[in-house]
Amino acid sequence: MEKLKIHGVHTEVDEKLKRYITKKINKLERYVPSHSKESMHVEVYVEESKTHNGKQCECEVNMYLPHEILRVRESTVNMFAAVDIVEAKLKQSLLKYKAFHGDPRYLRRLLNRINNS
Numbered sequence: 001m002e003k004l005k006i007h008g009v010h011t012e013v014d015e016k017l018k019r020y021i022t023k024k025i026n027k028l029e030r031y032v033p034s035h036s037k038e039s040m041h042v043e044v045y046v047e048e049s050k051t052h053n054g055k056q057c058e059c060e061v062n063m064y065l066p067h068e069i070l071r072v073r074e075s076t077v078n079m080f081a082a083v084d085i086v087e088a089k090l091k092q093s094l095l096k097y098k099a100f101h102g103d104p105r106y107l108r109r110l111l112n113r114i115n116n117s
Contacts, residue, residue, distance in 0.1 A: 003041030011048040020080060021046075024087045025061070031094035033101055036065050046079060059086045068097060 004025060006018055021044055032040060045060040058075035059082035070093045074085040 004044070005042070006044045006046070009045055009047040011046065013046055017046070017079060017083075021083055024083055028087065028090055028094060031091060031098055032065070033098050036101065040065050046082075048079065057082050059083050061086050061090055063090065063094075065097060065101075067101060070094070070097065 004022060006013055006021055025042055025044065029037065041064050043062045043064075045058075045062075047058045047060075049056050049058070055077060056075055057077065057079040058073065059079065060071070060073040063070040070090060072086050072089045072093065074082045074089065076082045076085065
C-alpha cells in the first residue's frame, strides 16, 4: 500500500510497531476492489495514555476510499492487540464495502428489490 501514514499522538512510534502496523494494513489490500486501490489512502493514529487503572493504548484507522470513509477505533492495554482488533473490524467493513461497490450487479439487484417492494 503506497499511501499509508502512521501518526503517534502523545507517543513515539518505534520501528517495530510501524512494521507491524504496515504488515497488518497491507494484508487488507486484497479486500479492496481493484478500481479503488489507486485512490485509496490510510491514516493510522496510535495513542498511549495513562489512566488510574494503568496504561491505555488506542489505535484508530481512517481508510479513505472512493464514495466512503471507513473509520475504526479500538482501545486496549496493549498496542499490538489494539492493532489486531482494528484489523479484524476493518476487514469486515471492507467486505461490506466490496460487496456494495465492487459488483455493479449487486447495486442493481438491491435497487430492484426496493422498487418491487
